[in-house]
Amino acid sequence: MELTTPPAILAVDDDPAILKTISLLLTKEGYAVYTAENGANGLEILKKQAIDLLLLDIRMPQMDGLEMLKLAKEYDPNIATIILTGIVKKELLTELMHLGCYGYILKPFANTEIVLNVVNALRRHKLELADKKQQETLEHLVSQRTRELKDSQNRIIQQEKMAAIGCLAAGVAHEINNPVGFIMSNLGSLAKYLEKIKLYLADLEADEEASQDPEARRQRRKNLKIDFILQDIEGLIAESQDGCNRIKTIVSNLKCFSRTDKEEAQLVNINDNIETTLTIVWNELKYKAQVVKEFGELPLSRCLPQQLNQVFMNLLVNAAHAMESQGIITIRTWTEDNAIFISITDTGKGIPKENLTKIFEPLPPRRWARVPGWA
Structure with a gap:
């Protein structure tokens, strides 16, 4: 059989007779009752004992009930409170209600009035604590679910980003291969030039030992094209x-x-983000469109640069895919009324009318090329 702890009640009143009556009455009802004749003693009990309900007199020497209630709320913000008072002032009652009091009992009071108010207050307190716990549980679940959805969304965005980069990989490789090609060619030329320079230097050393005619050395320099080599290097x-x-x-x-x-x-400077994106997608654009850049002077803007670059990439790649022949893509940036504006237009065939109502529906990267003008 499960044992339950009875609710703990603290009664604070400077009248010992009232405390005795409350203690006998509520103990008989099965409650654990604590009493204090002033606010200071009541606070000491609150520090040591968990209290479910506070029965608090307003008029007390040294520390009145209002001051004690404010301090009690610091120890336990959720403590339930009923005020015992012989006077009713609207301003005082309003302040007490703001502090979370459940109500008040006028002195002198009947025994049944005390019991009924305590039962109702504890029932309300229990419901409020259960509601608060449920709310905290729901908030935790919502927060956890929101984090999970956010993580899932980030994974999807990253997957789409990598898929988009995968679609552009061949073009990026081509853009890298071009400079790699002429660098390799230049290194080959430099290797040949080095051999000729080494041969020329060896001839110079031999000429010095044999005291050969300077004219012969000049002719040797000309035959090996040393002047051209030095310039071409x-x-x-x-x-x-x-x-x-x-x-x-x-x-x-x-x-x-x-x-x-x-x-x-x-x-970041938005213009730099656009230049970065153009570098990545250039191989997709250069055979389809002339890119016209009309960049204005822009202030730094706080943003998520990767996501912004993704938007630019989608717009530019789709603009290129929408062109059936050589066209023009115009990129403009400017400021107006403390706002930054970006315009990307193209001479492609645009989005079919039947798709205009769906422009904000997401499409996976693999379908970009199939939907003209869609970004």
């Missing part, structure tokens, strides 16, 4: 460095697109 190195920078930019931008960590809002 500068161009080959500059071209190769430019190619390496292009590869570095593509890889860096691709890394930004494919990041899987949790993204946080950052201060």
Whole structure:
């Protein structure tokens, strides 16, 4: 058989006779009753004992009931309270109600009045605690479910992002292969030039030992094209460095697109985000459209750059897919009334009228190419 702890009641009143009456009456009803003749003693009991209901006199020396109730709420914000009073003032009752009092009992009172108010107050208190617990449980479940949905949404977004990058992988590889190709060619030329320079230097050493005619040395320099080699080396190195920078930019931008960590809002220049996206999708655009950029001076904006880049990529790739022949994609940015505006327009055939009502419905990346103008 399960044992239940009886509700604990604390009665605070400066009249010992009232405390004795309340204690005998409520103990007989099965409650655990504690009494105190002033507010200070009542607070000491609250510090040591869990109390379900507080029966509190208003007029007491040293510390009145209102002051004690405010302090009691600091120990236990959920404590139920009934006021014992011989006077009724509207302002006082209003303040007591704001502090969470369940009601008041006028002195002198009948025994049945005490019992009835205590029973109702404890029943209400129990219901309020149960409701609060249920609300906290629901809030926890909602919070947990919201986190799960958010995590699921983030995974879907990341999967779509990676699928989109996968669709562009061949083009990105082509953009990397171009500079890699001429860098390899330049390295081959540099290797041949190095052999000729080494041969020329060896001839110079031999000429010095044999005291050969300077004219013969000049002719040897001309035959080996040393002057051309020295001039061409500068161009080959500059071209190769430019190619390496292009590869570095593509890889860096691709890394930004494919990041899987949790993204946080950052201060960025929207124009830079557009340039980053253009680098990634350039191979999709260059054979289909001329890109016209009309960028205005923009302030830094706090946003989620990866998600913003994803939007730009969707718009640009779909613009290219919507073009049946060579067209123009115009990208404009400007500020107006402290707001940043971005416009991306193209000369493609646009979205069919029957699909205009569905433009905000999400589509998986694999279907982008099948829906003209859809981003």
